[in-house]
Amino acid sequence: MTSLVASWWFMLHFGAVVLVMALSPWCLNRANLASTARHINTSTWQVLPWFTALSALLSLVLIRIVVVTALSYGLSQYALQMVVRVLVLELIPLSAALFIALRAGLGANGIATPTLGSAPTPFKPSPMQAFGDVIDQHLLRTELMPRVLADAFSVLTLAVVSSGVTLVLTYLTLYGLSPWGLPDFTRTVGQVFDLAISLGFVLKIFLFSLAVAVVPTAASLEVMSQPATIKPGAVRLFLVLLLIEAASLAIKYI
Amino acid sequence: MSAPTPPDSLPAHLELKAVGLLVLVASLIIGFVLYVMVARGVFESTQQLVLVSDDSEGVIVGMDLTFSGFPIGRVRRIELATDGKARMVVDVPSKDAHWLRSSSIFTMERGLVGDTRIRAYSGVLTDPPLPANAERTLLRGDTAAEIPRLVASARELLENLDNMTSSQSSLNTSLSHLKTVTERLSGRYGALTTVLGSEANAQKIITTLDRTNALLAKTDQRIYGANGVMDSTQAAIGQLDALLSDTRASLKKVDAVLEQAQAVGANARIASTDLGMLRAEIESSLRRIGQLTHEINRKWPFARETEIKLP
Numbered sequence: 275m276t277s278l279v280a281s282w283w284f285m286l287h288f289g290a291v292v293l294v295m296a297l298s299p300w301c302l303n304r305a306n307l308a309s310t311a312r313h314i315n316t317s318t319w320q321v322l323p324w325f326t327a328l329s330a331l332l333s334l335v336l337i338r339i340v341v342v343t344a345l346s347y348g349l350s351q352y353a354l355q356m357v358v359r360v361l362v363l364e365l366i367p368l369s370a371a372l373f374i375a376l377r378a379g380l381g382a383n384g385i386a387t388p389t390l391g392s393a394p395t396p397f398k399p400s401p402m403q404a405f406g407d408v409i410d411q412h413l414l415r416t417e418l419m420p421r422v423l424a425d426a427f428s429v430l431t432l433a434v435v436s437s438g439v440t441l442v443l444t445y446l447t448l449y450g451l452s453p454w455g456l457p458d459f460t461r462t463v464g465q466v467f468d469l470a471i472s473l474g475f476v477l478k479i480f481l482f483s484l485a486v487a488v489v490p491t492a493a494s495l496e497v498m499s500q501p502a503t504i505k506p507g508a509v510r511l512f513l514v515l516l517l518i519e520a521a522s523l524a525i526k527y528i
Numbered sequence: 529m530s531a532p533t534p535p536d537s538l539p540a541h542l543e544l545k546a547v548g549l550l551v552l553v554a555s556l557i558i559g560f561v562l563y564v565m566v567a568r569g570v571f572e573s574t575q576q577l578v579l580v581s582d583d584s585e586g587v588i589v590g591m592d593l594t595f596s597g598f599p600i601g602r603v604r605r606i607e608l609a610t611d612g613k614a615r616m617v618v619d620v621p622s623k624d625a626h627w628l629r630s631s632s633i634f635t636m637e638r639g640l641v642g643d644t645r646i647r648a649y650s651g652v653l654t655d656p657p658l659p660a661n662a663e664r665t666l667l668r669g670d671t672a673a674e675i676p677r678l679v680a681s682a683r684e685l686l687e688n689l690d691n692m693t694s695s696q697s698s699l700n701t702s703l704s705h706l707k708t709v710t711e712r713l714s715g716r717y718g719a720l721t722t723v724l725g726s727e728a729n730a731q732k733i734i735t736t737l738d739r740t741n742a743l744l745a746k747t748d749q750r751i752y753g754a755n756g757v758m759d760s761t762q763a764a765i766g767q768l769d770a771l772l773s774d775t776r777a778s779l780k781k782v783d784a785v786l787e788q789a790q791a792v793g794a795n796a797r798i799a800s801t802d803l804g805m806l807r808a809e810i811e812s813s814l815r816r817i818g819q820l821t822h823e824i825n826r827k828w829p830f831a832r833e834t835e836i837k838l839p
Contacts, residue, residue, distance in 0.1 A: 311546035319545045431549055434556045461599055464567025465590050472564060 281496060285510070288495070289488035291414070292422045301415055309416055313424030317374065318431050325373055329436040330443060332369075333361055337440075337447045354462045357444050362437045363466075363475055363526075368519055370432035371482040374425060375490065375511055422491055426483035433479050471526060478522045485514040569602060574619040577601065577658065579634055579646070581666035584614030586644030587636070593618050595648045600624035603646070616646075616666065628658035637669045 295301040337357050344353035441463070449455030467475070493507025565571065577593075584606050593601030601620040609615045620628065632650040639645075646666070658664075692699045712722040717730035724730050751757045 308542075311542045314546045314549060315542050318549055322549075427549075427553075431553050434553055434560075438556055438560065460563070460567040461592070464564060464569070465592075467564045467567070468590055 281493075284496065285489060285492040288492040289422075289484055292419050292488065293484075295415065295419045296423050301419065306415060306420055310420035310423050313420050314427055317377070317424045318428040321373070321377060321428070322431060322435065325370070325432050326435055326439055329366060329369060329432075330439050333366070333436075333440040334443055334447070336361060336365075337444050341447055354444065354448060354459065355466055358441070358463060358466045361440050361444075363471065364519070364523075366436045366440060367429075367433045367475075367479050367482055368515070370436060371429050371486050371515055374429045374432065375486045375515070418491060418495075422487040425487035425491075429483040429486050430479055433482070474522055474526055478518060481518045482515065485511060485518060489514055569619065569621065573622045575622060575625050575660040576604075577618045577620050577628070578661065578663040579616040579618060579666040580609070580663060581614050581616065581636060581668060582612075583668065584616060586638050587614075587616055587646070588643075591644070591646060593620065593634075593646045593648060595624075595627045595650070600627055600648070618646075626657060627653075629653060629655040630658055630662075631655045632658060632664070633667065634664050635667045635669055 340357050340360070341350070341353045344350050344356065445455065445459050449459065489511040490507040493510060581587075587603060587606060589603055589606060591603045592599035593603070601618045601624070603616055604619045605617040607615050607617070627650055628648060629650045629652065631652050632648050635647050635649070637645045637647065691697055694700070709722050713719060715721050715727070717727055717734075720730040720733060721727050724733060749756070
């Protein structure tokens with residue numbers, strides 16, 4: 275139980291340290307920015323077209339299903355709201371987080387891979403232990419922080435771009451190329467994105483990004499020397515994502 | 529062991545890609561925020577309208593106020609007034625405010641499926657525009673609230689229908705009576721049996737009618753036949769006419785007699801006048817005779833002593 279609490283504490287501490295470093299100008303030197311750009315290129319640039327295309331295809335299918343079902347029940351006026359609420363607010367951020375978690379967060383596990391020529395020493399985290407004692411500061415600044423930032427940015431980018439594409443596809447599915455549906459579409463989107471929903475949407479994407487970036491990296495630091503059949507932190511990551519999504523739904527709809 | 533120093537120089541295309549992604553995401557976020565703000569009418573000039581209702585159930589903040597199916601306003605705030613009524617503050621964009629007139633009517637409709645709708649109806653678009661901060665009553669048309677009453681009415685209707693269709697019901701009894709009536713109508717004496725209740729009674733009526741016909745024939749014979757009542761009456765009328773002529777002649781004679789009597793009466797009055805004069809002459813003569821007698825008695829020697837001498 276103590277080790278579990280220590281492990282969660284280490285994860286939170288690691289995330290906080292990375293956030294502080296990301297917001298500190300002295301950490302954003304040329305070398306770190308270059309490393310961050312390299313990770314962004316790997317985690318975002320390379321997957322953005324594929325993920326956007328895949329999410330557009332799935333969104334199109336779901337939009338058609340929702341619209342046709344709503345039309346058949348005479349509830350076409352609610353189709354747009356339902357598409358926006360289900361796809362843009364819920365499914366796309368979650369799918370972007372899971373995609374990045376599977377591809378970059380869990381797949382990279384590069385801490386153990388001596389890409390930089392050395393690997394940190396395995397450790398057992400303890401709440402009473404200073405964070406600087408167990409993590410090499412240089413590695414934290416040059417490798418971990420850029421990776422976390424890149425993964426977080428990747429989730430944000432994929433979610434935002436896919437949400438925009440989904441909104442465009444929704445308009446085209448409902449109204450075609452006619453511009454006369456724009457006022458109605460705009461009004462409905464405005465009704466969905468009230469202040470509480472918008473803040474919840476932003477907060478959810480932010481937490482998803484942090485979870486996908488921090489949880490697997492922190493878990494990798496803990497268990498990098500232990501053989502495992504599952505990627506380190508996978509269960510915890512999915513648990514965190516599930517908690518964030520459940521909390522978001524509960525706040526919005528309960 | 530020291531970590532190798534990462535290369536200070538960054539390949540140009542990596543930096544460009546990263547910057548491009550940052551710019552793209554920032555543009556999308558800023559654009560979406562602006563779009564949502566426009567969609568929520570943040571930049572629109574609005575005027576306020578207050579709708580008052582006794583129940584705000586189903587009304588949510590952000591709900592549209594529609595006119596002819598087009599949204600022209602949005603509920604901004606719902607509050608409970610001091611008199612216990614719900615006040616719904618609606619923002620109406622200035623460009624759409626001309627659809628609302630001082631005579632506009634606002635309704636809240638709640639259907640079985642879907643959300644509540646607030647509608648505005650402006651019958652006379654030439655009326656003065658609705659002033660800002662106007663307060664209007666919201667009329668309610670609640671389908672769901674009508675259901676219990678509808679169910680109660682339907683239950684009552686079904687009970688009545690059940691009572692009507694039961695074997696002891698008045699309707700069934702009436703139908704059986706109607707069946708009896710139609711059977712009688714289609715029977716031997718038809719409607720007569722229906723009216724009188726049985727064929728025997730109908731037979732009596734027919735017999736009575738036959739007797740009446742025979743009686744009428746005899747009556748006709750006695751009244752209008754030869755030597756009937758009518759002939760006798762006609763003869764009597766002739767005799768009566770002759771009698772009346774005689775009476776008229778007699779009356780003329782009586783009239784003449786009366787004229788003669790009137791003449792006699794006039795003569796008698798004249799005679800009475802002459803008798804009066806004669807009587808006055810006689811009385812005058814008698815008075816003179818009396819005076820003469822008295823003179824003779826006074827002058828006569830044997831006149832009686834009239835003076836009385838006291839002792």
